[in-house]
Amino acid sequence: MQPDRLLSADDLAIGYASRSVGRDLNLELQAGEVFCLLGPNGCGKTTLFKTLLGLLPAQGGTVRLRGTDIAALSRAEIARTLAYVPQMQSSAFPFTAEEIVLMGRVIHRPAFASPSKEDRAIARHALERLGIGALAERDVTRLSGGQRQLVGIARALAQQAALIVMDEPTASLDFGNQARVLAEIRHLAAQGVGILLSTHDPDHAFALASRVALMKNGAIVAQGNVADVMQQERLEDIYNVPVCLANLPNGQKICAPDFAAMRPQR
Numbered sequence: 473m474q475p476d477r478l479l480s481a482d483d484l485a486i487g488y489a490s491r492s493v494g495r496d497l498n499l500e501l502q503a504g505e506v507f508c509l510l511g512p513n514g515c516g517k518t519t520l521f522k523t524l525l526g527l528l529p530a531q532g533g534t535v536r537l538r539g540t541d542i543a544a545l546s547r548a549e550i551a552r553t554l555a556y557v558p559q560m561q562s563s564a565f566p567f568t569a570e571e572i573v574l575m576g577r578v579i580h581r582p583a584f585a586s587p588s589k590e591d592r593a594i595a596r597h598a599l600e601r602l603g604i605g606a607l608a609e610r611d612v613t614r615l616s617g618g619q620r621q622l623v624g625i626a627r628a629l630a631q632q633a634a635l636i637v638m639d640e641p642t643a644s645l646d647f648g649n650q651a652r653v654l655a656e657i658r659h660l661a662a663q664g665v666g667i668l669l670s671t672h673d674p675d676h677a678f679a680l681a682s683r684v685a686l687m688k689n690g691a692i693v694a695q696g697n698v699a700d701v702m703q704q705e706r707l708e709d710i711y712n713v714p715v716c717l718a719n720l721p722n723g724q725k726i727c728a729p730d731f732a733a734m735r736p737q738r
């Protein structure tokens with residue numbers, strides 16, 4: 473195994489007891505890279521993530537976390553390497569934002585021990601990094617969906633895991649908060665953290681990704697570096713709409729639907 477390979481899937485088959493969702497899935501994630509998974513609704517991104525996280529058993533093939541079959545690891549062992557930011561952040565209980573972020577520190581202290589001064593400093597710092605330090609004492613059940621999403625990302629930061637898996641981390645965020653979270657993801661990768669994320673926005677892959685995989689009907693139809701994979705025809709194929717790709721003056725690439733080429737649907 474390469475020493476900096478954090479996560480790998482070999483010939484993975486994914487799905488539920490009642491149905492198969494995908495097969496022959498291969499990918500790997502190295503330290504310090506952002507790997508973006510794109511694909512239309514229902515193609516199997518969440519099912520793949522749950523399987524990669526060890527939350528759903530693989531129907532075939534193997535997921536390895538730092539070279540060890542994830543099926544052989546306990547939840548605590550997985551959490552020492554991997555933090556997960558699910559799509560919907562919800563809490564039935566009125567914890568404060570800081571208490572939620574402190575939950576990311578649980579694996580770093582003995583069972584039943586109270587958070588240390590250091591844990592609290594790390595939690596506060598994670599909230600500050602996402603621009604939500606002012607929400608620390610607020611009851612999360614009274615925050616907006618977007619604010620809760622930022623709290624969930626702060627919890628993953630506080631966990632200080634080598635690998636963070638994020639399922640559409642910017643889905644409920646406004647334009648400014650999306651940019652802040654994307655910038656934070658770039659910063660984390662530059663510090664050596666491996667990031668695997670799904671997104672519905674090709675621009676996020678252009679802005680962030682070291683590598684990208686396009687998924688359709690449970691299969692990875694293309695995988696590799698952004699310039700090779702994020703081609704107009706491929707994006708049109710997976711999303712089934714005409715698109716335009718363009719370069720901004722700063723060199724950043726963007727993607728937009730080509731409305732002029734779209735016929736009204738009847």
Ligand code: ADP
Pocket residue numbers: 488490491493511512513514515516517518519520
């Ligand atoms: P995506 O995240 O790409 O939108 P999902 O992984 O959520 O896609 O879903 C892939 C397929 O699996 C869909 O057809 C969906 O209906 C199905 N599916 C999702 N959850 C379950 C479940 N718990 N049991 C059976 N089928 C499911």
